[in-house]
Amino acid sequence: MTSAGLARAAAFLAVGIAFPFVFPAAWLVNIGVLTLMYAALATSWNLFSGYTGYVTLGQVAFFGLGAYTEAIVFEHVAIGSGYNPFYVLPLIGTGVALASLPVAWIALRTRAMTFAIVTLTLLFIVQQLAFNLHSVTHGSSGLMLPTPTTFGVDTYDQPFYFAMLGILCVALLLCFGILRSKLGLMLLAVREDEEKARGLGIRVTGAKLTAWWLHVFVTAMVGAVWAYYLTFIYPESSVDPLVMIGAVLMTFLGGRGTLWGPVIGALVLVPAQQYMLIHLGGGEGYLIGYAAVFVVVLLLMPRGILPSLRDVVLRTRERRRTRRMEARPA
Amino acid sequence: MHNVVQAVILGVLIGGVYALMASGLTLVFGIMRVINVAQGALVILAAYLSYALFSHLHVDPFLSVLVVTPVMFVLGVLVQLVFVRSLRGRDSEELSLLVTWALALGIEGVLSLVFKTTYRATLPSYADKTWTVLGYQVEFVRLMAFILSGVLLVLLSLLLTRTKFGRAVRATVQNPTAATLLGVDANRVQTLSFGLGVSMAAAAGAVYGVIYPFNPGSHYDLISRLLSIVVLGGLGSLGGAVIAALVMGVTEAVVAVEWKPTWASFTYFVVLIAFLIVRPQGIFGVKERAL
Numbered sequence: 001m002t003s004a005g006l007a008r009a010a011a012f013l014a015v016g017i018a019f020p021f022v023f024p025a026a027w028l029v030n031i032g033v034l035t036l037m038y039a040a041l042a043t044s045w046n047l048f049s050g051y052t053g054y055v056t057l058g059q060v061a062f063f064g065l066g067a068y069t070e071a072i073v074f075e076h077v078a079i080g081s082g083y084n085p086f087y088v089l090p091l092i093g094t095g096v097a098l099a100s101l102p103v104a105w106i107a108l109r110t111r112a113m114t115f116a117i118v119t120l121t122l123l124f125i126v127q128q129l130a131f132n133l134h135s136v137t138h139g140s141s142g143l144m145l146p147t148p149t150t151f152g153v154d155t156y157d158q159p160f161y162f163a164m165l166g167i168l169c170v171a172l173l174l175c176f177g178i179l180r181s182k183l184g185l186m187l188l189a190v191r192e193d194e195e196k197a198r199g200l201g202i203r204v205t206g207a208k209l210t211a212w213w214l215h216v217f218v219t220a221m222v223g224a225v226w227a228y229y230l231t232f233i234y235p236e237s238s239v240d241p242l243v244m245i246g247a248v249l250m251t252f253l254g255g256r257g258t259l260w261g262p263v264i265g266a267l268v269l270v271p272a273q274q275y276m277l278i279h280l281g282g283g284e285g286y287l288i289g290y291a292a293v294f295v296v297v298l299l300l301m302p303r304g305i306l307p308s309l310r311d312v313v314l315r316t317r318e319r320r321r322t323r324r325m326e327a328r329p330a
Numbered sequence: 331m332h333n334v335v336q337a338v339i340l341g342v343l344i345g346g347v348y349a350l351m352a353s354g355l356t357l358v359f360g361i362m363r364v365i366n367v368a369q370g371a372l373v374i375l376a377a378y379l380s381y382a383l384f385s386h387l388h389v390d391p392f393l394s395v396l397v398v399t400p401v402m403f404v405l406g407v408l409v410q411l412v413f414v415r416s417l418r419g420r421d422s423e424e425l426s427l428l429v430t431w432a433l434a435l436g437i438e439g440v441l442s443l444v445f446k447t448t449y450r451a452t453l454p455s456y457a458d459k460t461w462t463v464l465g466y467q468v469e470f471v472r473l474m475a476f477i478l479s480g481v482l483l484v485l486l487s488l489l490l491t492r493t494k495f496g497r498a499v500r501a502t503v504q505n506p507t508a509a510t511l512l513g514v515d516a517n518r519v520q521t522l523s524f525g526l527g528v529s530m531a532a533a534a535g536a537v538y539g540v541i542y543p544f545n546p547g548s549h550y551d552l553i554s555r556l557l558s559i560v561v562l563g564g565l566g567s568l569g570g571a572v573i574a575a576l577v578m579g580v581t582e583a584v585v586a587v588e589w590k591p592t593w594a595s596f597t598y599f600v601v602l603i604a605f606l607i608v609r610p611q612g613i614f615g616v617k618e619r620a621l
Binding site: 055057103106107109110111112113114116117118120121124125128129131132241242245248249252284285286287288290291292294295298299302 | 365416423427428429438442550554602
């Protein structure tokens, strides 16, 4: 890790930990929880789609599966309240991710646009399952989770804030590790030219499935924390196409395939989203505003903030160097 | 047995309408590698236009197709010029997917603003008319919708096979660079066929409102069906889309009758996934390379 990278990570962690103590107002911490949630979702989307080039539009299906698993576990197994439900998160993540592998194997046989559509279909399948498996999910009437009573009224949001922060850090560490590992090289090779990569003897299916497993692992944990935070989930809210498109939009805004891009995207867009929600209401005005922001981002900045910034920096450096060369007498 | 045959009849009639909607989607993909996620929202928009014409001016929904389709054609051309054409470069395919998704959200928002979110239905005087043929019931409006879809699909395929424009379109599908070198104006072909794709959605939407009640959020249900139809048929294949739409219509109708209506579309999704194990490129699709 370079010293600049280390400094960036330390600064991010320091600000992340300090935020709820500096701004303890519940509504601000609430926005913090949502921002971290979207940042974690966008980072794990980036972990799979940003590195492999396979665009998945089904990520939120596994967010919903994580949320429902948490709620169903709560209903049937006494895992206690307070902090205890946070400790089962890795188990939920592992379980959902393992269960998703057969479907992923089928979906990954298709390419490009077909893959995007098949994964989008997964989103609708899981939503239908949530509606139809009435005996475990209670269909459209939704599932209640017990409200934790030990967290205190003033600091209620804080444990969830730190849970989301922890998951985001796990996601970022995974991304960082992958970018520097052989797996990362394999995934980049898949993104550039899968046939050629296979021809060179890279186990492309294994690499793709590993990245898939990791992204579902993170996503399902985020969903589980979200369910515990809201204490009430139903099919439309837990498998929401708007959440999916939000995570994708943030990754595009920040910059795909970069480490910090999705986090920056979430930092910009989630507060904007909450602002619109307050000022335009939850209904149609919000939808129109969201669509407008979306189109503007995609049309004006299709490559994202970080890659555009990097271009500017590189260009100025290049210009300075040429100027210095010209100034020097030949 | 009687129930199953009845379900098959129903499924084929509905499948025809879905085939018309999906034909526009797959045509646009074939020509410019763009998946128009807003196709479902455009169908609903057309349904509302036809509903407004019917409830304010008392225009018959089947006649309103003549008004709604040209209007939506112009809208489609505008969408292509403003949103789709400006996307360039290596990621333009995924970007188009997201831009049209945003467009769908925008249309949903505007429709909720204008018409509110209560369910509407266009109910002409003959809405309940049913014919009994050999003991099987055939609803008049569904039969009319099927015939209209069939006629439009035949017209579309005639346009593609018998006219100069159609030849330019097919050339662009096969090899865009070669087509341009031979004097095909690629921009013109793309814009016009996007408009054409949207007008297919429009015609189907105008009659959709007669068959089903709808609200601005109905486009999610529609687009999930339409996308799975074009994937099963093979992206870009018109014939594949028609067959897949019929398969979906019949599967859903039979499952609804023999098992439970709530599992109908789920079963079709399972059929789709199972089929993709055997043939990832769909019925008539060509194998895609990675991006």
